Structure formats: structure tokens, C-alpha cells
Amino acid sequence: MQDKHAKILITGAAGLVGQNLIVELEAQGYTRLVAIDKHEYNLAILRKLHPDVQTQLADLAEPGDWSSSFESAACVVQLHAQITGKHSQLFVRNNIEATRHVLDAMRTCHVPYLVHISSSVVNSVADDDYTNTKKAQEQLVVTSGIRHCILRPTLMFGWFDPKHLGWLSRFMAKTPIFPIPGDGRFMRQPLYERDFCRCIVHCIEREPDDAIYDVVGDTRIDYVDIIRTIKRVKRLHTLIVHIPQGLFGLLLRLYALFSRKPPFTADQLKALSAGDTFHGVDTEAAFGVRQTPFEDAIRESYCDPRYSSIVLKR
DSSP states (O other), X not given: OOOXXXXXXXXXXXXXXXXXXXXXXXXXXXXXXXXEESOHHHHHHHHHHOTTSEEEEOOTTSOOGGGGGGXXXXXXXXXXXXXXXXXXXXXXXXXXXXXXXXXXXXHHHTOOOEEEEOOGGGGSSOOSHHHHHHHHHHHHHHTSOSOEEEEEEOSEEOTBOSSHHHHHHHHHHHOSEEEEETTOOOEEOOEEHHHHHHHHHHHHHHOOSSEEEEEOOSOOEEHHHHHHHHXXXXXXXXXXXXXXXXXXXXXXXXXXXXXXXXXXXXXXXXHHTSOOOOOOOOHHHHHSOOOOOHHXXXXXXXXXXXXXXXXXOO
16 A cells, blocks of 8 residues: 555554554654544543544444444554453453454455554463463454454564553662562563564555564563663663562562552563564565664663653553
């Protein structure tokens, strides 16, 4: 799709990827963006930042008149996802049921193309609600009969992040002591959001058919060194303290008893230490996107004056 005035509809648009994607699409000259999300606070942030974007507050897990927004769309970017939660049904509802409704709306309105954002966890050894429902969500897309491509990003970071590295960055700025599970030598391949969004835009424009891309941060770095990079870039004086991994997991479980939305769960600790290595496409060859050096991306994410102070709610 080469027409930058064609209608592009984005589900889960007020989340981390969606907020960054809309910044990128507008920067590249796209003019007809429709953003759907069920999170009222985060959608209000999007409206304030992008008054020209059409927004709709809707829960995609429930049938409704939101489906009429798909009429005349040239492309849908499917971003909605349940990433953390205490109950299995949350993942089923928001990753599977909502996706069925979106695919039904696309077929009814004859939307010709879908860019589906999956996750690298579908290649993971992890066995949890998020991983299992993301695998099921992919199968719904593959068997939908709709022309599509699938992108599977690894752990992402960037502007607006209420979880992951964003939460760790803010926590480090507030506490004199920062705990690390074990020796912290858990290799990660974090992916910068702005780089990933440029990959999505490429797919919107080129419409690769039935293609699946594993999109991986090209920096291989241990978790403890990620924390040290954030500390250095933000010029913090926080003391980094190592805690036995078993004790760290126990503390997370205790914290979850008192927090409705824990920022870091015992399942995520298990996934962190699972030892996964992900192999992705060369983003420059596949999408024309040369990835930003890791420390530069961390600096832009957490020190840039444009968006680094804006944090979404979970």
C-alpha cells in the first residue's frame, strides 16, 4: 500500500507499540489513522498527543458497533494483547476472543491486509498463559483466509513504557538499592520500539504475503548489564544488589498477593532465566531498518524531552 492517505486501523493503539507506531506513521506522512483501544486513560494520552487521529474506546472482546470502523480500511495493524495478569481467562479473553472478533470484522468489511504483531515467546521454551495464548492467536491469523504478515518481536523498550525496562528505569531512580536476581547473567535481546515500528511501516507499505518475521534486537546483553546501562545513561547512584534467585521469586509471589497488577511476575522471572536465544531476520535487509545502538536507544527512551516523561497506565 503506497497511498499515505489510505485508512489504517490500529487495534490496541493506546499501548506501548501503538503509541510509538502512531508517532512514526505521522512522521512519515500518514493522514488517516484510526486508533481503537479499551484503556480510557491511555487513549486520552493518544488523543492529546495526536488530535488528528480518529480514536474509539472499545473492548474488542465484546461484539459492538466498533466493527463499523473497519469499513473502507486498507490495512489493519493488530496490536491488542494481554501480556501480564493473574488469571488465565484474561489471556483467553483478550488474546483469543478479541482476535476472533477483529478477524470477523475484517472479513465482513473486506479489509484486504493485516499486519499481526505476535511475540517471540511463540518460539520460547516458556509454558505460561501468555505464551500459549499468543501461539493460539497466531493460528487464528494463519487460518483466517486474510492476506497477512506476522511479526514476532522480542522484549521491547522505548517511549511510554509502563512495564519492563521503563518500570525498571523509574524504580531505579526512586530507590537507593536495586535488586538483581542471582548473578543477573540472563542474556536478553531487547528491541527498540522505534526500530520495530519502522519495520511495521515497511510491512504496511510492501504487504508481504503470508510472511512471518522474527524481529530481534541485534544487541545481545545480560540483564545486569541492561540495568547498568540505564544507571549510567540516567546518571544514577543506585546501589545494585544481587539476591538469590529463589528468594527473589518468593518475594515476587508475596508482592503479587498485594498488587492487582504486579510489574514483574514469578512467571516472567522464570522466562527471564529460561536461557532462550532468539534468531531474527536482518532488519536492514528485510525492512530497510538499521537498528539504533543500544545505549543510544536507552538514552532516547529515558532522557529525550519529547516523550520520555509520558508513562502509560497498565
